Amino acid sequence: LRRHPARPGLRATHRPHPHNSRFLVDAFRHAGDFSVAYFLSHFHSDHYAGLGPSWRRGLVFCTAPTARLLASVLSVPPELIVSIDIDVRITVDGWSVVAVDANHCPGAVQFLFTSPGPNPERYVHTGDFRYTHSMRSNPNLLEFVGADALFLDTTYCNPKFTFPSQEESLEYVVNTIKQVKEESGAAGERVLCLIATYVVGKERILLEVARRCRCMIHVDSRKMEILTVLGFGGEKGVFTEDASATDVHVIGWNILGETWPYFRPNFVKMKEIMVERGYTKAVGFVPTGWMYETKKEGFAVRVKDSLKIHLVPYSEHSSYDELRDYVKFLHPKRVIPTVGVDGGKLDGKEAIALQKHFVGLVDETANKHEFLMAFNRRSAHASLSHEDVLAKCCREQDGEEFALPENNSVSELPDNSEIKITEGMKKELSDFLPSWVNQDQIQGLLMSSGGDVVQSASAFFERERDFFEEANVSNNEKPKSVEIRTSDHGSSADTSSQQEVPSFSQKPMEHSAKLVNLTPVRMNSNQTKKERKRGSSTVNKSKKKGKSTASTEAGGRKQPTITNYFGRAPAAASKSESANKVTVDPHQNNGENNNQSMDIVESHKQGVDQLLQIVDGSMSRESAISLLEKTKGDVNVAVDMFYSKIQNNNVPDSDKSIVPQNTQNEMIDKYDNTNMVHNSSQATPKMQNLYVQTSVAQADSMNISLPVEKYLPIEHG
DNA sequence: GCGATCAGCT
DNA sequence: CACAGCTGATCGC
Numbered sequence A: 001l002r003r004h005p006a007r008p009g010l011r012a013t014h015r016p017h018p019h020n021s022r023f024l025v026d027a028f029r030h031a032g033d034f035s036v037a038y039f040l041s042h043f044h045s046d047h048y049a050g051l052g053p054s055w056r057r058g059l060v061f062c063t064a065p066t067a068r069l070l071a072s073v074l075s076v077p078p079e080l081i082v083s084i085d086i087d088v089r090i091t092v093d094g095w096s097v098v099a100v101d102a103n104h105c106p107g108a109v110q111f112l113f114t115s116p117g118p119n120p121e122r123y124v125h126t127g128d129f130r131y132t133h134s135m136r137s138n139p140n141l142l143e144f145v146g147a148d149a150l151f152l153d154t155t156y157c158n159p160k161f162t163f164p165s166q167e168e169s170l171e172y173v174v175n176t177i178k179q180v181k182e183e184s185g186a187a188g189e190r191v192l193c194l195i196a197t198y199v200v201g202k203e204r205i206l207l208e209v210a211r212r213c214r215c216m217i218h219v220d221s222r223k224m225e226i227l228t229v230l231g232f233g234g235e236k237g238v239f240t241e242d243a244s245a246t247d248v249h250v251i252g253w254n255i256l257g258e259t260w261p262y263f264r265p266n267f268v269k270m271k272e273i274m275v276e277r278g279y280t281k282a283v284g285f286v287p288t289g290w291m292y293e294t295k296k297e298g299f300a301v302r303v304k305d306s307l308k309i310h311l312v313p314y315s316e317h318s319s320y321d322e323l324r325d326y327v328k329f330l331h332p333k334r335v336i337p338t339v340g341v342d343g344g345k346l347d348g349k350e351a352i353a354l355q356k357h358f359v360g361l362v363d364e365t366a367n368k369h370e371f372l373m374a375f376n377r378r379s380a381h382a383s384l385s386h387e388d389v390l391a392k393c394c395r396e397q398d399g400e401e402f403a404l405p406e407n408n409s410v411s412e413l414p415d416n417s418e419i420k421i422t423e424g425m426k427k428e429l430s431d432f433l434p435s436w437v438n439q440d441q442i443q444g445l446l447m448s449s450g451g452d453v454v455q456s457a458s459a460f461f462e463r464e465r466d467f468f469e470e471a472n473v474s475n476n477e478k479p480k481s482v483e484i485r486t487s488d489h490g491s492s493a494d495t496s497s498q499q500e501v502p503s504f505s506q507k508p509m510e511h512s513a514k515l516v517n518l519t520p521v522r523m524n525s526n527q528t529k530k531e532r533k534r535g536s537s538t539v540n541k542s543k544k545k546g547k548s549t550a551s552t553e554a555g556g557r558k559q560p561t562i563t564n565y566f567g568r569a570p571a572a573a574s575k576s577e578s579a580n581k582v583t584v585d586p587h588q589n590n591g592e593n594n595n596q597s598m599d600i601v602e603s604h605k606q607g608v609d610q611l612l613q614i615v616d617g618s619m620s621r622e623s624a625i626s627l628l629e630k631t632k633g634d635v636n637v638a639v640d641m642f643y644s645k646i647q648n649n650n651v652p653d654s655d656k657s658i659v660p661q662n663t664q665n666e667m668i669d670k671y672d673n674t675n676m677v678h679n680s681s682q683a684t685p686k687m688q689n690l691y692v693q694t695s696v697a698q699a700d701s702m703n704i705s706l707p708v709e710k711y712l713p714i715e716h717g
Numbered sequence B: 001g002c003g004a005t006c007a008g009c010t
Numbered sequence C: 001c002a003c004a005g006c007t008g009a010t011c012g013c
Helices: A064-074 A133-137 A166-187 A203-213 A221-230 A267-276 A320-330 A349-356 A364-378 A386-398 A423-432 A439-448 A453-477 A492-499 A542-550 A562-566 A596-615 A621-630 A635-646 A653-658 A673-696 A699-703
Strands: A023-025 A037-039 A059-063 A081-084 A090-092 A095-101 A109-114 A122-125 A149-152 A191-197 A248-252 A281-288 A301-304 A307-313 A335-337 A514-516
Touching: A059 A064, A059 A095, A064 A081, A064 A221, A133 A320, A149 A320, A166 A191, A166 A203, A166 A281, A166 A307, A191 A203, A191 A267, A203 A248, A267 A281, A267 A307, A335 A349, A423 A439, A423 A453, A439 A453, A596 A621
Parallel strands: A023 A037, A037 A059, A059 A081, A090 A514, A122 A149, A149 A335, A191 A248, A191 A281, A281 A307
Antiparallel strands: A090 A095, A095 A109, A109 A122, A301 A307
């Protein structure tokens, strides 16, 4: 595991808690001889990637619906699939394992692991999940309060992600369809309703529409197959493959339009489908996790001729608030993000950035250990190695009481009783906070917390959260012209208590314990270890980028892709320090330096057009221009600011200082490759020894510390 | 020749 | 940097 390459010791490195399991969760690509059991949290390709007909490496534990899909869709050898019941404890390789509902897609679970031994380690792996308050009363989860680590689905781990409860969105879809049906019925015409979904997930929308609009739902054969496997098919007759049986059809994801980075409808395709199926009007629904636009009138709608597309924020991932609620509830010693981190580097930039959001919600004691470790590493005269310190800390974590070790550099710890703000503390805190926070704010935070860095960071994120929450509430309070009734948001999890998560969570836990005696299954023991780190993608992007830039023209069918979009450089000359590392889109470089102001105007104009396209008329050209001036031409930041502002008309300007202003800084300053290579070459030999030992002496391998990065489901892309 | 991975597209 | 996922091409053993 690597430390911060450039400035060793300056950052409180969030080193993963070591543990001894030989499990992998959602990481089938990274299977190796070091693991003896595999867990799949749910059936989405980014989690099951690596599984297939030729899977031989070991048993795969998952829920029954997932198990059926594995066998029928992926043709994984059935003898390697172990289906486990939700909320039923099993024992695998000495560890206790429980799956609890994840409120994600059908069959999705979180896994709870408890190590054997007198001082058990406890780990929670959320898979993908959407938090609901009902989880607080799940007795299995309750046993994991204070867990050693929480592997968390951080998909929407940013305050800008807020969305309504699923009920609210469901209501919207159902009501809209009802209305369409009424109107069209009165007019004696037929209107095609299209609902976009992906292969597994968001079924609830379909079921609710069927139930409450009293109609069937048309699906293609592939979707039907999956629905059948999931138990939704059959005679009950909600779903049909007969297109003429109903006007409500399910359609593939991304057919009605591209959804990222902002929604661009594909009316051409939509019309094609409409005509194909013999209709003259069509209404589409795109249930997306993102609030693309925050309009006062409700959810975004795109119209063209007889076509209409509703963007419905319907998320099966936790919102920012929900994530924080969950962390607050579980109060783990550590949060380990599983989404949005690069290649499993747990103390990499991204992971640390994500972990920042939970400062103050995780276990205090563990936090202090983090700092202790950081400070120990920092002091040149520290006689203990990193590992020594870590070991020491961990031992203490297992004990009851936190006490500072007395014989090493304790004196360097910040002293809470002394309100003296040192440069070091500011540095430390600034490492924890987003880059746009200025020195004054850092000073202020430290002052008001009496010089406690952790508390300062915590206060900051608390404040930021409140900011967004308030913005959202004030937005939702505005009268709506549409028929949706928005209850108080921010408490979306509250409203979901009526959302009836199955009652099995109340089952007594000891009820039906199963035992799986796991002898390591290793069909092909001579598998080659492919420890190849993929060169982090910086190299081979050129092709893609070239293509996308080429398609930018004429705003016609092909629209600029994300690469193009975020590759945009701020063109202004006044760009400060952050300008140095920004990638420059060649197209942007229409660059005679002679007439600099013309350049600025020109490039801003491009940006203005883009910005206007994104906000889709919610903003005047003048506002767009002035906003872009503020962001020095950075469209991305402008979009962020725009949506922050629009949500937030009621907040006094003084409070707006905490609106993110420079996401750019987050994107630059990548690690340089030299360091990565160096560090991994340090780590690899050691790890390989471990693998050998693991595969030779399985019984004895419990005291081997498996690198946690191997344990992770990370690797998204 | 095979499986794993990637590019491209839906 | 990112709500999924299929497919055919390409890489690499």
